[in-house]
Amino acid sequence: MKTTIKLLFVLLITLTTSCQSDDDGGGDPISQLPEATQTGEQTIGCLVNGEALLPNADGDMQCFYQFIDGEYFLGVSFSKRNSPASKNIRLSIKRVELIENQTYLLDNDNSISEPFTGGSGTFTQTENFIEGGEQYETNENASGTLTITKLSDGIISGTFEFTAQEITTGALIEITEGRFDLLCTN
Numbered sequence: 001m002k003t004t005i006k007l008l009f010v011l012l013i014t015l016t017t018s019c020q021s022d023d024d025g026g027g028d029p030i031s032q033l034p035e036a037t038q039t040g041e042q043t044i045g046c047l048v049n050g051e052a053l054l055p056n057a058d059g060d061m062q063c064f065y066q067f068i069d070g071e072y073f074l075g076v077s078f079s080k081r082n083s084p085a086s087k088n089i090r091l092s093i094k095r096v097e098l099i100e101n102q103t104y105l106l107d108n109d110n111s112i113s114e115p116f117t118g119g120s121g122t123f124t125q126t127e128n129f130i131e132g133g134e135q136y137e138t139n140e141n142a143s144g145t146l147t148i149t150k151l152s153d154g155i156i157s158g159t160f161e162f163t164a165q166e167i168t169t170g171a172l173i174e175i176t177e178g179r180f181d182l183l184c185t186n
Contacts, residue, residue, distance in 0.1 A: 030177055037181045038150040038157040044078045046089060046160070046178035048123065053089065056081055063156055063182035071095040076156070076180055084128035089175065091146055091160055093119040100151050106162045107143035119146055121162040123173055136164035136173045144175065157181040 032052035034043035044061050045054040055061045061078035074093040079086055093104055096118065106121040121144055126133030138144060144162020151157075160178035165171070 033177060033179060034181070036149070036157075036159065036179045038155065039181065040153075040155040040183045041181045042183060044076070044178075044180035044182060047174075047176045048087070049174050050176075053080055053087055055079060061180075061182065062185075063180070064185040065098065065151075065156055066186060072097045074098060074156070076182065085126060087125045088123070089178075090122040090124075091119070093146065098148050098151055098156075100148055103145050103147040105143060106138045106146055106160070107140060108138060121146075121160065121164055121175065123164050123175060134166050134169075134171075136166050136171075138162050138164050141165060142172060150181075154184055154186070155181070156184045 029047055029050060029052040032054070033045040033047070034041070034054070037043065042061070045052060047053070055078040060081065061076075063076050065072065065074045072093075072095065074096075075090070076092075077088065077090040079088045091106065096104065098104075104119045106119040108118050108120040119138075121138045123136040124133060136142075142163040142165040144160065144164075146158060146160045148156065148158045158180055160180075161176045164173050164175065166173070
């Protein structure tokens with residue numbers, strides 16, 4: 001009887017472990033990210049504390065680069081929603097004309113204080129819409145970079161990484177291996 005129980009226990013652990021590997025996409029988290037292309041593939045993704053984060057299959061991503069009142073503004077964002085929970089990444093560069101193969105500092109906290117010139121990165125995660133969630137932002141203590149690798153023909157491609165700080169607790173989160181290849185709204 002004890003041998004049967006031990007065998008069932010080992011079998012249960014083996015099945016549980018193999019199911020977990022299949023559910024998370026398996027393998028190295030970096031291999032789950034899209035390739036770093038520059039052809040307008042409509043792809044984006046990154047690692048959040050070492051785990052792959054990609055938008056939902058329905059393409060919940062946005063990109064704009066606009067010239068407004070004599071100044072340039074870039075916004076790149078995407079979401080992963082598992083109702084009611086969600087995770088979101090936002091990148092912005094304000095009042096700066098972008099140049100290919102240029103790296104921009106993400107070090108501002110997304111405040112509305114004017115006139116801010118520079119970049120910011122934000123990560124938010126919520127368990128449900130009613131209770132809210134955690135918001136992590138770049139600031140003078142937690143920063144990163146955004147590199148534009150292509151900016152032409154309505155396509156913006158690049159890479160990003162940043163450390164962000166939770167606005168109420170001060171906890172840090174690491175966003176690494178970020179890459180995007182998006183068609184852009186002007």
